[in-house]
Amino acid sequence: MDLTARTWMAGRVRGFGTSIFAEISALAREFNAVNLGQGFPDFDGPEEIRNAVARAIAAGHNQYALSNGEAPLREAIAEHSLRFYGMRIDPLAEITVTSGATEAIFCTGLAFIEPGDEVIIFEPCYDSYVPTIRMAGGIPVPVALHAPDFRFDPAELRAAVTGRTRAIYVNTPHNPSGTIFTDAELETIAAICREHDLLAIADEVYEHIVYPEASHRRLATLPGMWERTLTISSGGKTFSFTGWKIGWAIGPEPLQAALRRVHQFSVFATCTPMQHAIAEALRLPDDYFRTLAADYLARRDFLMEVLRDAGLRPRRPDGSYFIVGDIGDFPFTNGADFIRHLIREIGVAAIPLDTFYLDPAEGKRLVRFCFCKSWETLEAGAERLRKLRG
Ligand SMILES: Cc1ncc(COP(=O)(O)O)c(C=O)c1O
Known part of the structure; x- marks a missing residue:
């Protein structure tokens, strides 16, 4: 029996595949991009x-x-x-x-x-x-x-x-x-x-x-x-x-x-x-929780302005550390292609939103940026994003 051809994987997991997150992260590393894709802080807690x-x-x-x-x-x-x-x-x-x-x-x-x-x-x-x-x-x-x-x-x-x-x-x-x-x-x-x-x-x-x-x-x-x-x-x-x-x-x-x-x-x-x-x-005292929200508010407002100036029509979030942008002003038919371009030519990584939908067509013009990043990272990302409009 040819064991290499045998399917060990159970039917219930066969449809899942690996997510776009792995591809984006690998590409971001290859091109030394500022990573505003991964949804975790690049700084430590208290x-x-x-x-x-x-x-x-x-x-x-x-x-x-x-x-x-x-x-x-x-x-x-x-x-x-x-x-x-x-x-x-x-x-x-x-x-x-x-x-x-x-x-x-x-x-x-x-x-x-x-x-x-x-x-x-x-x-x-x-x-x-x-x-x-x-x-x-x-x-x-x-x-x-x-x-x-x-x-x-x-x-x-x-x-x-x-x-x-x-x-x-x-x-x-x-x-x-x-x-x-x-x-x-x-x-x-x-x-x-x-x-x-x-x-x-x-x-x-x-x-x-x-x-x-x-x-x-x-x-x-x-x-x-x-x-x-x-x-x-x-x-x-x-x-x-x-x-x-x-x-x-x-x-x-x-x-x-x-x-x-x-x-x-x-x-x-x-x-x-x-x-x-x-x-x-x-x-921790109430002040810790207030400061956390206030720090993220300053980062949100900073990245909102950068994304607005870059033509990405950002939607202001009421909570969390993500901003969704729209690539409608750019000559790309889907977010994944836009982000590959963004990583290679501009040096910034983000995540296409279609992975968050059962029907990828629904989110194909949308992309997610995250701002749970140090000011240094955000400023480096901002400088590069300013080149997006040429
Ligand atoms: C909405 C939501 N739920 C759950 C999680 C996972 O949380 P944890 O890291 O505690 O497993 C995340 C992490 O990104 C999230 O965004």
């Missing part, structure tokens, strides 16, 4: 929190953590929810610590979605939702966030719900558009969830990267939503430690029971000393 990892290791927090998360972290997550949202959460029963928000998202697929269930996502959408739904045998049903404002039409959301709809993924503040759902939009989502008995998976990893034009409200705090919502967040974005992969899911006991079954047989437990350090981070 020094005292880095030192907290060393302290946790020295104090002997080096063996398997409790499967549901170390007690100090779960207590800190509960205190954080009370401080910022007035929510009283039982740290023992209502919080599970995961390996980043990504693991929590993946667990929701196997824990809650039956084969054949329909699951609503807002498009463009974070790239792990669709594979998560599909690996569980579910069917992703997109509802558009319409460019250039990236808002949804309530009638379209209602029309997407059928008798087979099980759940909805709601990401606010939103990657890649930077939209923060308004109270009215959250009310619409909540009303539909209550009416059709849907589960809501609220991905709120950018909860502290919010600008003065908007405010972030947790979906789980709306009437009738706590019982049916799993709120996912992580320490990666708020504390600029994306490599630590400490995330969590907050929600009522029956949802935790299902989630924990998947968590215990996938990763079982999450890196112990990092959990102790993120517990300290969550207890």
Whole structure:
């Protein structure tokens, strides 16, 4: 038997392929481009929190953590929810610590979605939702966030719900558009969830990267939503430690029971000393959180102006650290070709938005830049982008 010709790959993963992110990163390295594509900071989070990892290791927090998360972290997550949202959460029963928000998202697929269930996502959408739904045998049903404002039409959301709809993924503040759902939009989502008995998976990893034009409200705090919502967040974005992969899911006991079954047989437990350090981070004074948002606001306004001057018609984000631009003024038919040109000729990398859509045609003129970068990186990118218009 010719083993080289044998397909070992299971059918459920065959359709996934590798993402454009890998190609862009490789091309950016080859041409020494300023990378405004990758969505992670090129600077570190607070020094005292880095030192907290060393302290946790020295104090002997080096063996398997409790499967549901170390007690100090779960207590800190509960205190954080009370401080910022007035929510009283039982740290023992209502919080599970995961390996980043990504693991929590993946667990929701196997824990809650039956084969054949329909699951609503807002498009463009974070790239792990669709594979998560599909690996569980579910069917992703997109509802558009319409460019250039990236808002949804309530009638379209209602029309997407059928008798087979099980759940909805709601990401606010939103990657890649930077939209923060308004109270009215959250009310619409909540009303539909209550009416059709849907589960809501609220991905709120950018909860502290919010600008003065908007405010972030947790979906789980709306009437009738706590019982049916799993709120996912992580320490990666708020504390600029994306490599630590400490995330969590907050929600009522029956949802935790299902989630924990998947968590215990996938990763079982999450890196112990990092959990102790993120517990300290969550207890940082209010000023830390205010400064984080203010720093990103200055970077957002800087990159907005640069992209506007470069003719990329940027859409101002209300939250997150991404700006979506439109290549309509340039002679390219799709974002990927434009970005290859941008890397080779201008020396700046960004991400084409079509990878965030089930139907790539929807996002083909849009590109995403991120500003979670040092001022030095942003200024170097700006200087190069000024050459875009010749
Ligand atoms: C919307 C959204 N959800 C989840 C994640 C993943 O978070 P983590 O790094 O904690 O796994 C990201 C990271 O880019 C994201 O943008």
